[in-house]
Amino acid sequence: MPPTDMSRRDLLAGAAGLTAGGLLMAGSDADAQPQRPAELKIGITTFLSGPASVFGVPGRQAAEMMVDEFNQRGGIGGVRVRALFVDEAPGTEHLVGEFRRLVQSEGVHVMFASISSGSCLACTPLSRDLQKTTVLWDCATQRIFEEGPQPFAFRTQGFATPEVLAPLLYLLKTKPEFRTMAVINQDYAWGRDSWEMWRTGMEALKPGVRIVAELFPRLGAPDFTTEITRLLAARPDVIFSGHWGGDLVTLARQAAERRLFERSTFVLPVAEASLPILGRTFPAGHVIGTRGDHWNNHPRPKDPARLRALNEAYRARFNEPVIYPVHHMVQAFNALKAAYEKAIAAKGGGWPNDMELAAAFRGLTFDSPTATITLREDGQGLEDQIVGVSTHAEGTPYAIPKDMVIFPAAMVSTPVGMKSVDWLKTLKPDILAQVPAAISG
Amino acid sequence: MRRGETLLGLLGAAALVAAALLAPWLKFILTVALAKGIAVIGILLLLRAGQVSFGHALYVAMGAYTVAFLAPAMPDAAVLLPAGAAIATLTGLLIGLFVSRYREIFFGMLNLALSMVVYSLLEKLYDLTKGTDGIRVELPRFFGMALDRPGFEWAMFATALVLALGAGAFARLYLDSPMGQALSAIKTRETRLEFMGISARRVLLAAYVISALLGGVAGAIIGMTTRHVTPLLAYWTASGELVFIAILGGAGSVLGPFLGAVTFELVRIYAGAAVADAWQMILGGVLLAVILFAPGGLWGMIAGLLRRRAGAAS
Structure with a gap:
């Protein structure tokens, strides 16, 4: 099979994909001008099994809570939000397959990647290859932004x-x-x-x-x-x-x-x-x-009412105290909302494509319950x-x-x-x- | 039966190409599945001799890490793939020289132990291997051609498919050859083999080295496809996965490993998509169902159907 003649094959694949009923979608084009979607899909990779699920499961719970909260308030830019979860535990080779499935088949608009540093290191280059904005919502490894520029990856919390x-x-x-x-x-x-x-x-x-x-x-x-x-x-x-x-x-x-x-x-x-x-x-x-500034007894939170509300809502729903992955997930959601609002405003009300969303993330400032976080020019958040x-x-x-x-x-x-x-x-x-x-x- | 097998194999290959054309994301999954199928062909050879290795992920990891270490110096799939296979084969020869003295549980456990030693080394030699974080593999060239990502993914898919067909055909011939027949003899009665003047150890060693080679090929493909190599590749669960695939697919035919690998990957993906919390239970349920209701694996089910139709026709 000669690996040339790509455009025709892609075209064929696209045509065949359409006839197959939208279930099998061809890769998205980062520069295309998109319509406002029916729902905003977020692919979230987190540990749902194994020892690191002590962080992964609270992370998922926080995401579910944020999705409900956003949807009650009319979603992001008027679009309802939906989260799709993937278990990070089976290892890199499975995870990168799932990353592709979420981006290329489910057509997620943004990815929230990973607790484990190894998973983040594997997903970040993929975000560049697939031109899909990826929020590194919890991993800490300093290697991500120190080993070269990452045009589509942004970390909404501190690092190691x-x-x-x-x-x-x-x-x-x-x-x-x-x-x-x-x-x-x-x-x-x-x-x-x-x-x-x-x-x-x-x-x-x-x-x-x-x-x-x-x-x-x-x-x-x-x-x-x-x-x-x-x-x-x-x-x-x-x-x-x-x-x-x-x-x-x-x-x-x-x-x-x-x-x-x-x-x-x-x-x-x-x-x-x-x-x-x-x-x-x-x-x-x-x-x-x-791993940040989000102690529940934070001495000077930026928004004490919001921090208290988060603590109470989370405890009421899941009967557990808030721990740091909950805050990191909340930060990722807040950053996403701020980025979409920034991109939509920059486009005069139009829905942003992948490029415009990534551009909005660069240098973004958003509020967490405890502070204001700015993403640096390399994509690293200052928490x-x-x-x-x-x-x-x-x-x-x-x-x-x-x-x-x-x-x-x-x-x-x-x-x-x-x-x-x-x-x-x-x-x-x-x-x-x-x-x-x-x-x- | 044999012509049917070839026909089914080609049909299967065509189906995979069609699936990869229809869904770009599936191409990646299928490439990995084909690579695992190649490694499981090696498990199949050993199963023919009644030996189960719980450590063959070692050779997959050898292939993948060879790619990861060599890629910065020689970024070409045409170099990396044979190099991965060669290193795995050499390792297989060294280890095979002594594990081929052992049988059954001792054979399985020794392989397991050695693969875990390599896993620990990959994890602990942090400065060399970057530990659990793993090594990134940059996009290599393909026979001198610098391809973009989709192009390279197609190239890897094609390579995996061609090598899978090759490995299947080779295993078919090998199992029919005297060396392959001798493998079955190890399972039924090894002493008789020795009385015929054939060294059971050498027969097993040959199969073992071939299985290491196939593992290395699989590892090199996986390394160049996922493009991020971590020690988890050598972990015992990865070895268990290979045995799982062999049982799922069925040991009766060289198509079994590929049937098993594709089914395994798809079940895992769809189970993960449907219930991210409990995919392990679904995967376990599938294996239990196969063991309880289809002891010959998926291939056993297909072969049964074919036989029944052939019986009805005649």
């Missing part, structure tokens, strides 16, 4: 570098006297990347800290006895851990049992989502983060980071942060065009002077 640097700055500001430290991270990309960033940043800002243990238990490990024994013996002042989900719950329970929390200060950038499950097992006095120290408050059955510092996104994000590790090497200790004061209480 600020999520590691903010806790580091918080620690250096609040407990600067530590001399030894250890790491216990899951043995996969985020575990390796986050440690490399932490170490690089620490060597630049506070050289001479002795690293007494580097432990990388496997993803989904059920037992941390050996690691905890080593940490107890090594007596580090600080333990960094990027653990999340069920793994963090297991680690924290076993560490609490053996009083590791009393001997060392933990720094846990992804603690928030696991705290409700851990209850009072998770002790006070440790540095905790939430503030809030880090605090855990405490047990009256009325909340689990640990929440106090003495929170709101890190402005621009301060802790890698500048456009630089690689994160290279940038972290250039940090000077005077950055600590720029850290805003902690909001006590």
Whole structure:
């Protein structure tokens, strides 16, 4: 089969597709002038099974809630919204097939891609190939925009570098006297990347800290006895851990049992989502983060009524507290609405095509319940980071942060065009002077 | 029967081309399905000897990672595909030299263990393999031609189809040859084979190396089609998938693997589209139904129908 004569074949395919009854659609043309569709379809990839479904399922629930909320208010640009979900768990090769199906067969107008960094790395080039605007709604890998331009991909939340640097700055500001430290991270990309960033940043800002243990238990490990024994013996002042989900719950329970929390200060950038499950097992006095600025006890939310409404509506509908993936999904939906409104306004009321939608996303500013987020020229969102120290408050059955510092996104994000590790090497200790004061209480 | 098989094979190929023409997104799914079918042909050869390998995803991953590592230096499918196959074959020869001493559960478990060792290495040698995030494969050339994405996808689909037909025809001939007959003899009574002066180990080794080669070819096609290679390709569930496809399609014919692979991919896609939450249950249900009601797999069902019609005609 000669791979030439493409136009005729495409034409044939298109004609045959039409006769087949619209079920089998040919690829869409990004420049075509579209009619206002009957419904706005969003393809959402998220974990519906496997260990990361602790984030994926709340993400889907948030999406369902947002779809209902938008449709009650007349949809986006007068068009009803519909979400189509795809499970990310079977792996890359299945996911990229599903991505194509959603774009080329279902004819989705926009994709919301992925929790896992690997999935995002596989989907982003596909967004460019298929010329379909793709919102990276939750993944954190810094590689996405640092390995080349992505014309159709936009990330509506922060990324790994600020999520590691903010806790580091918080620690250096609040407990600067530590001399030894250890790491216990899951043995996969985020575990390796986050440690490399932490170490690089620490060597630049506070050289001479002795690293007494580097432990990388496997993803989904059920037992941390050996690691905890080593940490107890090594007596580090600080333990960094990027653990999340069920793994963090297991680690924290076993560490609490053996009083590791009393001997060392933990720094846990992804603690928030696991705290409700851990209850009072998770002790006070440790540095905790939430992959952004969306703690439910945010000290200065931009729109307190909206944050409260989100918390109450989500709890009422799903009987769970809001955790960060819910916020990330809400941000993606808000960004989508803002982008469509911007594109429709720019077109004088016409419905935007894929190119015009992508153009509207670039440099977009939208409101989340807690703040205003701007997408940079490379597509990366600037989301503030809030880090605090855990405490047990009256009325909340689990640990929440106090003495929170709101890190402005621009301060802790890698500048456009630089690689994160290279940038972290250039940090000077005077950055600590720029850290805003902690909001006590 | 044999002519019917060839005819059905060609008809099936024509149906796949028609489907790929009608729905561009299906072309991708079908390319991957054909590649998996090629790998399952290798499983089929081993099944003929009564041996089940729970680790053949290892060779698929070998092929795919060869593509991922070589692509920046030699971005041409004409180089990458044979290279992937060659590396997988070499690995298969090395591993085959000792696993061919073992039978049944020991054979299956050793293969599983080795594939998991490779999986762990791919995951842990982070600086080399980028760990679980995987390696991106940029669009390679095709025999020196720089194609655009749709063109390259057609080229890969055509390559997969031609290689699938080739692999099917080869397996058909091989199973009919003395080497293939000797494989069946390993299953029925290995001692008799040894008494005839034929080394059962060598017979199994030959089949094993061929299956590794087919796995490598499949991996190289998958790597160049999905264009993102992750260690999950070598994980035990991926090996299980290959065995699942072999059972689903049926071991009675070389068409079985392709029937199984296409059905598997389509069921998974449509189950995922219908109920994103419970696609695993639907897939499991299909396998249970096949095991309970059609022990010969999908091919067994088709062959039964053909026989009945032939019986009615005569």
